[in-house]
Amino acid sequence: MELRDIEIFLTLAKELHFGRTAERLRISQARVSQSIKQQERRIGGALFERTSRSVRLTPLGERLRDRLDAGYGEIMAGIDEAAATARGQVGTLTVGTMATQHQGIAAVLDLFRQRYPQCELRMREILPSDPFGWLRAGRVDIGLVWLPVREPDLAVGPALHTEHLVLAVASDHPLASRERIEMEDLGDYPVVYPDGPIPEYVWEAHTPSVTPAGRPIRRGIAVATLEEAFTAIAGGSVVSPVGADAAATRQRGDITFVPITDGPILRYAPVWRITSETTLVRAFVQAAEDAQTT
Numbered sequence: 001m002e003l004r005d006i007e008i009f010l011t012l013a014k015e016l017h018f019g020r021t022a023e024r025l026r027i028s029q030a031r032v033s034q035s036i037k038q039q040e041r042r043i044g045g046a047l048f049e050r051t052s053r054s055v056r057l058t059p060l061g062e063r064l065r066d067r068l069d070a071g072y073g074e075i076m077a078g079i080d081e082a083a084a085t086a087r088g089q090v091g092t093l094t095v096g097t098m099a100t101q102h103q104g105i106a107a108v109l110d111l112f113r114q115r116y117p118q119c120e121l122r123m124r125e126i127l128p129s130d131p132f133g134w135l136r137a138g139r140v141d142i143g144l145v146w147l148p149v150r151e152p153d154l155a156v157g158p159a160l161h162t163e164h165l166v167l168a169v170a171s172d173h174p175l176a177s178r179e180r181i182e183m184e185d186l187g188d189y190p191v192v193y194p195d196g197p198i199p200e201y202v203w204e205a206h207t208p209s210v211t212p213a214g215r216p217i218r219r220g221i222a223v224a225t226l227e228e229a230f231t232a233i234a235g236g237s238v239v240s241p242v243g244a245d246a247a248a249t250r251q252r253g254d255i256t257f258v259p260i261t262d263g264p265i266l267r268y269a270p271v272w273r274i275t276s277e278t279t280l281v282r283a284f285v286q287a288a289e290d291a292q293t294t
Contacts, residue, residue, distance in 0.1 A: 003075070004035075005035050005038070005039055006068055006072055007025065007072070008021065008025065008027075008031075008032055008035040008036065009035070009036065009039060009047065009064070009065070009068070010065065010068060010069060010072055011024055011025055012032060012036065012048070012055070013057055013061065013065045016054070016055045016056060016057075017055060018032050018033060018055065036048065043060070043064070045058070045060045046058050046060065046061070047060060047061035047064060048061055091119060091120070091280060092119070092120040092121075092122060093112075093119055093120070093121055093122070093141050093142070093280045093281070093284060094122040094123075094124055094139070094140045094141050094142075095109075095121065095122070095123055095124070095140060095141065095142050095143075095144065095284070096123075096124045096125070096126035096134050096135070096139075096140035096142065096143040096144065096145075097123060097124075097125060097126065097143075097144045098125070098126060098127075098128050098131075098144070098145070098146075098226075098268075105144060105160055105161060105268075107291040108160060108284075108287055108288045108291045109121065111287045111290060111291050112283065112284055112287040115283065115287060116280070116283060119280060119283075124139065124140050126140065126143055126145070127196060127224055127225060128146070128194065128196075128198070128225075128226065129194035129195055129196025129197075129198050129223070129224045129225070130196040130197050130198060130224075131143060131145040131146065131198060131202065131271075132145070132151060132154065132197075132199075132271070133196075133197065135154065135271065135272065135273055136153070136273065138273075138276070141272060141276065141278070141280070141281055142270045142271065142272045142281060142284055142285075143270070143271050143272070144160065144268050144269070144270055144271075145202075145268065145269070145271050146202055146205070146206060146266060146267070146268060147159060147205070147267040147268065147269050148201065148202065148205055149202070149269070149271050150199075150201060151199075151271075153273060153274055153275070154271050154272065154273060154274065155271065155272055155273075155274050155277065156269055156270075156271050157269050157270035157271070157272075157285040157288055157289070158269060158270075158285075158288055158289050158292060159267045159268065159269045160268050160269060160270065160288055160291075160292070161267070161268045162265050162266060162267050162268075163243040163244045163245050163265070163266045164243075164244045164259070164260070164263065164265060164266075165206075165241040165242065165243065165244070165260045165263035165264060165265075165266065166241070166242060166243075166244050166247045166257040166258060166259050166260060166263075167181055167185075167186075167239055167240070167241055167242075167257070167258045167259075167260055168229070168230065168233050168239065168240050168241075168242045168246075168247070168255055168256075168257055169233065169239045169255070169256055169257075169258060170233060170234055170235065170236040170254060170255060170256070171253065171254050171255060171256045172236065173236060173239065173256070175189075175239065175258055176256040176258065178258050179258075179259075180258060180259045180260070180261050181258050181259070181260055181261070182212075182260065182261055182262050183208070183211055183212055183260060183262050183263055184211045184212055184213055184215070186207075186211060186217045186239070186241075187210075187211040187213070187215035187216070187217055189218075189238070189239045190218040190219060190220030190221075190237065190238050190239075191207055191217055191218070191219060191220060191238055191239055191240050191241070192219075192220060192221050192222070192223050192229045192232050192233065192238050192239075192240040193207070193219040193220070193221075193222055193223075194222065194223065194224070195222035195223055195224045195228075196224055205264060206241065206264065206266065207240070207241050208264075212262070220232075220237060220238035221237065221238050226242070226246060226250070229242070230250060230252070230255060233255055234252075234254040234255055241260060241263060242257070243266050244257075270284065270285055270288055272285075
């Protein structure tokens with residue numbers, strides 16, 4: 001029995017109507033009838049009882065349907081998987097994100113999973129103090145990192161998420177009682193700074209080295225992770241601008257988050273190695289672009 005004949009039989013067994021079966025398979029009704037008659041001759045018994053008003057399976061047809069149904073599903077799944085593999089759409093894609101980004105990229109991840117269910121999507125947390133290290137080491141295929149990115153070996157996709165800055169201060173800090181602050185206020189207090197190889201231009205876009213009036217913003221304690229930053233801030237000796245998403249997901253009694261009225265806007269985008277642009281990487285970037293328009 002040919003695969004197409006199996007498909008015709010199983011479809012008719014479900015629809016119990018020659019016209020609907022032909023329409024669903026986009027073939028003629030005569031082709032459906034011909035296929036069923038050939039199968040019945042080959043098997044040596046009737047698979048369907050036909051009247052002018054109804055079609056129903058015979059006991060022999062029911063047994064054949066039950067035996068073929070699971071096997072046909074496995075065959076088609078195998079064909080689909082082989083085709084997806086040939087297109088480079090099967091495998092594993094490892095995405096690196098910073099600690100607070102999951103809400104901002106949820107729509108992208110959902111869309112990618114819908115389009116490529118046979119791709120295993122792995123998530124890894126990358127350090128803000130070393131946003132490109134895991135990319136270059138091949139530990140992640142795509143990193144969702146702060147913009148700007150001006151690295152000659154890295155490609156940059158569309159911005160996925162933006163967030164405002166707030167200032168994280170100890171709850172007993174002089175600024176904790178303020179409803180809002182300005183970037184000029186950072187000239188009065190030391191800030192945390194990254195303990196890692198983050199390019200200076202990236203950090204400058206997040207925490208400038210001078211205030212709008214030109215006063216230097218002093219660097220206090222070096223930290224590698226967000227949790228290290230919060231521990232240092234809670235001690236009261238340093239403050240730090242952080243994304244509003246970090247404030248929303250890291251509420252704690254010893255730290256207060258004060259809105260910054262004129263702070264820079266944080267933007268995140270997918271970044272990948274130019275020499276390692278796979279089909280799955282391109283598919284993820286396309287999902288990122290499409291998610292922004294839905």
